[in-house]
Amino acid sequence: MSPRRTVAEARQTRAGIVRHGVDVASVEGLEGLTIGRLAADLGMSKSGVLGHFGDKETLQLAVVELAADEFWRDVWEPVGAVAAGLPRLRAVAGSWLRYLTSDRLPGGCFFMAAGPEFDDRPGPVRDAIAGAADRWHRELLHQARLGTVTEPEQLVFELTGVMLALHAAHRLRRDPAAATNAARAVARLLDRP
Amino acid sequence: MSPRRTVAEARQTRAGIVRHGVDVASVEGLEGLTIGRLAADLGMSKSGVLGHFGDKETLQLAVVELAADEFWRDVWEPVGAVAAGLPRLRAVAGSWLRYLTSDRLPGGCFFMAAGPEFDDRPGPVRDAIAGAADRWHRELLHQARLGTVTEPEQLVFELTGVMLALHAAHRLRRDPAAATNAARAVARLLDRP
DNA sequence: CCTACCGATCGGTAGG
DNA sequence: CCTACCGATCGGTAGG
Numbered sequence A, B: 001m002s003p004r005r006t007v008a009e010a011r012q013t014r015a016g017i018v019r020h021g022v023d024v025a026s027v028e029g030l031e032g033l034t035i036g037r038l039a040a041d042l043g044m045s046k047s048g049v050l051g052h053f054g055d056k057e058t059l060q061l062a063v064v065e066l067a068a069d070e071f072w073r074d075v076w077e078p079v080g081a082v083a084a085g086l087p088r089l090r091a092v093a094g095s096w097l098r099y100l101t102s103d104r105l106p107g108g109c110f111f112m113a114a115g116p117e118f119d120d121r122p123g124p125v126r127d128a129i130a131g132a133a134d135r136w137h138r139e140l141l142h143q144a145r146l147g148t149v150t151e152p153e154q155l156v157f158e159l160t161g162v163m164l165a166l167h168a169a170h171r172l173r174r175d176p177a178a179a180t181n182a183a184r185a186v187a188r189l190l191d192r193p
Numbered sequence C, D: 001c002c003t004a005c006c007g008a009t010c011g012g013t014a015g016g
Helices: A007-028 A035-042 A046-050 A056-079 A086-101 A110-118 A124-146 A152-171 A178-190 B007-028 B035-042 B046-050 B056-079 B086-101 B110-118 B124-146 B152-171 B178-190
Strands: none
Touching: A007 A035, A007 A056, A007 A110, A035 A046, A046 A056, A056 A086, A056 A110, A056 A124, A086 A124, A086 A152, A086 A178, A110 A124, A110 A152, A110 B110, A110 B152, A124 A152, A152 A178, A152 B110, A152 B152, A152 B178, A178 B152, B007 B035, B007 B056, B007 B110, B035 B046, B046 B056, B056 B086, B056 B110, B056 B124, B086 B124, B086 B152, B086 B178, B110 B124, B110 B152, B124 B152, B152 B178
């Protein structure tokens, strides 16, 4: 409660702000994430929140970075031990499907909301979001090539489309068949290389 | 310039506000669309803008309605004469592809941005967006069934995924191969019923 | 990490 | 369709 905290305490406070920021942004959007909202939710003053970042853009960048780390941990790390190439591609598709239907974040996949929100807003935040999307795209491409797929770029494009369609059908149209449609589409893409 | 306009003039003013609102919302988002921004762009006062709608939500609903009309006109109407079933499905896929790469709206497809933005915001605006998505989904399904496709729901799901992947690859990652990848994916879906 | 501010902008209203 | 407002909230700063 005292205004002077240790460095470790301050680090923890900052981490808590960013963690909650990912949740809020997944619902309200990354621009709709306001400092006042975070402060109220966390029982802090606005300047107490802002002091950890300096300005809103730096806060947004921290939120994008944590969201990317968490996506990697939830989707890629569980399948890191699976044999590289097609087996790992199948495994990551499976954990990606589970992630999208698990409602792990209150507003669904952070990046499927932040992408369309920021694709027309040039700047460091857009660059960070696009950079994360690029890294996953290249990683998928790498596994597809190791699997000696005939058209790796085509496969990764279509696989990404399945995940986007799942997100849209599940969260906007609330289509109960979304998950099975997506699983079938993945099988058609990856079970006949 | 006089404060009293004819009914026809007022209707035109209103239509101009909504038309510009679609453009602004395609870039800034439907929540980022502000009355002050519209007023400044159109050389009007805020209350002059708001007077046509009463509140922001009614303005947002008018914007969603016009965006849906324009999407229908740009994507469906040009292929309305094509034979129903698979031929029309192929034709609408083609005009949908062209629409997404034409940069017809300054911020890309309105609904691919508004969907993720509002899927977690219950209310009439979300309902209007989901309703439009539902209508197109059912129309695609109808044509697929007329084409005696073996799994119509699966086909429409995957076709939608291709369009979402095109939008993401084109606008966020700026992948120059996006359009050809999408065209190839559509061909694989529709040229072997 | 707080209180106490700042100017700008938000959606919206009153009244003409 | 305007001017002239309203309270609330925005991002951000000063100073402790």
